[in-house]
Amino acid sequence: MQIDCGIIGLPNVGKSTVFSALTNAPVKIANFPFCTIHPNISVVQIPDLRIYQLTDIVSSHETIHGKIKFVDIAGLIKGAAQGIGIGSKILNHIRTTKILCHVVRCFDDNQIAHVFNDIDPCRDVGIVNTELILFDILQCEQSICNLQKKYKLINENIEQQLFVLKKCLDYLYDGVFLRRVHFSKTERTHIEKFNFLTNKPIVYFANVDEKSVANNIYLNKLSAFASNDGIPLISCCAMLSLLNNRDDHVKITMKPRTTILYDMVSAIFSVLDLCTFFTINLHMTRAWIYVGGMTALEAANKVHSDFKKGFIRVQIIKFDDFILYHGELGVKKAGKICYGGKDYCVKDGDILKFLFQV
Ligand SMILES: Nc1nc2c(ncn2[C@@H]2O[C@H](COP(=O)(O)OP(=O)(O)OP(=O)(O)O)[C@@H](O)[C@H]2O)c(=O)[nH]1
Ligand SMILES: [Mg+2]
Known part of the structure; x- marks a missing residue:
């Protein structure tokens, strides 16, 4: 089962730093907005100590871990959905991912530019969320148009799809994320096909200060905001994790690398209700990821x-x-x-x- 996670957020908040800390992939990280233009994509092993223990006992020749793909895209700004900045193209790169990780800047550093010049995590989340909604509105309107054009003789199935899309559109116009809406099972089946961004589960990633990882006023604000919305929140200093990784990687390449990856995978597993079963034999010990x-x-x-x-x-x-x-x-x-x-x-x-x- 392919698990993939799209990394989103405002420009210059540390998305690529998070991506690199998670995957160890050497990507461009720099102190200016839109440093990332083309998406960075990397697949990593899911850190699960159990598979090492099983391999040790079974002495199998091969160990196959569960895998997770991360996609780091360019920053989103106001108007991104309509093509401002690098535009809606960047959002297309995460349309098929199962879950989104929204990186929010929660660190003070005068040397690192913020697109609005001050740090306000709740405002930043609001801006990105609006872009996700606007992007879905465009997709939804376009899909309605295509369905109406393509099928001149409207049949029952198309009618149902149109009905659901119009229902989605009403919620989106009201600023409601689709994953919050109660749809029937059949309606949900129709909606899945359109890969709406606001229908995806989200995890917030608070990129906190290296000096105050635990007690951070921005984190406290974001934490209250996230719990109000029922969205899981991970907090970590991405830059520190990245630096630690580099040390760790030299020492112990086989060991699950960092808590950043562990915390992220735990959050993703919990939100998507994922579990792992194992198969073992002399040839291979293998982890299989499945939905509970x-x-x-x-x-x-x-x-x-x-x-x-x-x-x-x-x-x-x-x-x-x-x-x-x-x-x-x-x-x-x-x-x-x-x-x-x-x-x-x-x-x-x-x-x-x-x-x-x-
Ligand atoms: N002080 C501090 N700086 C950080 C932290 N995380 C990232 N940075 C710095 O912030 C700048 C932007 O980091 P990136 O990872 O390139 O940010 P991004 O969100 O990918 O940026 P775009 O791709 O341009 O949207 C870089 O100079 C990083 O070194 C952090 O936790 N603390
Ligand atoms: Mg980047």
Whole structure:
């Protein structure tokens, strides 16, 4: 499962610094707005210590981690949605991402320019949010127009789509993010196709001062604002993380690198309701990322379609038991192996083996 996260925010707030701290990718970071023009894209391993522990015990030849893609785009300013700055093109780069990370400047530094000359995180969030809404309005109006033009003979399905799009448009005109609106399941299915930005979950990233990481007046303001909106907030000094990474990377390249990546992934997993199950054998230890509530049959299909076709049952070992009894044999001897049918609801940390007939 591909998890991807678009990094957004005003210009010069530290988006590329965050991106580089997360991914270790060497990107252009400089003290002027629109330093980033073309998007920076990087895929990194999800830091999960459990997979190292499993690989150690199983001694498998290969370890396959879950992966996450980050996309760092140019800064958004007032009018971006209509093409001002680098314009709506930049927003297109994050249209298909699953989640957005909104970087907000919460650090004082007279040397680093702010597009409005002062630090006000709540105002900054408001400006970017307005651009997201305006961008969706344009997409929505365009989609309505296209549907009306393309299908002269309007059928029931098109009528439904038009109805939902018009409903979206009304909310957007009122400044409401689509993910806040209650839509029916069918309406949601129609909406998913349009990849609206305001329909995506968001995580705020407060880029705090290196001198006052914990107690920061801007962070306190943003924190109150975020909790009011029910949006998760991560705070971190991106520049410090970037510097620490460089040290760490030389020392221990295999270890999950930094808390910045760990905190970000934890927030993303929580917002998207993601979990991990594992498969193990001598050849490979592998982490599989899935959305909570998945059945054993769906998990089987994820691993191999033959496992689904010939599914008999699934063998389940809990991660903690695997560590406690030092591997599958130990778990078997302790009588801790369980089995489940097609409808077994897979849990985070399950180690699964599918029994199937060809
Ligand atoms: N003091 C301080 N400076 C920072 C911090 N994070 C980023 N900066 C500086 O802010 C400037 C802009 O950082 P970038 O990461 O390029 O910002 P950006 O949001 O990607 O900028 P654009 O791509 O131009 O929109 C650089 O000079 C960074 O070194 C921080 O936590 N503290
Ligand atoms: Mg940048």
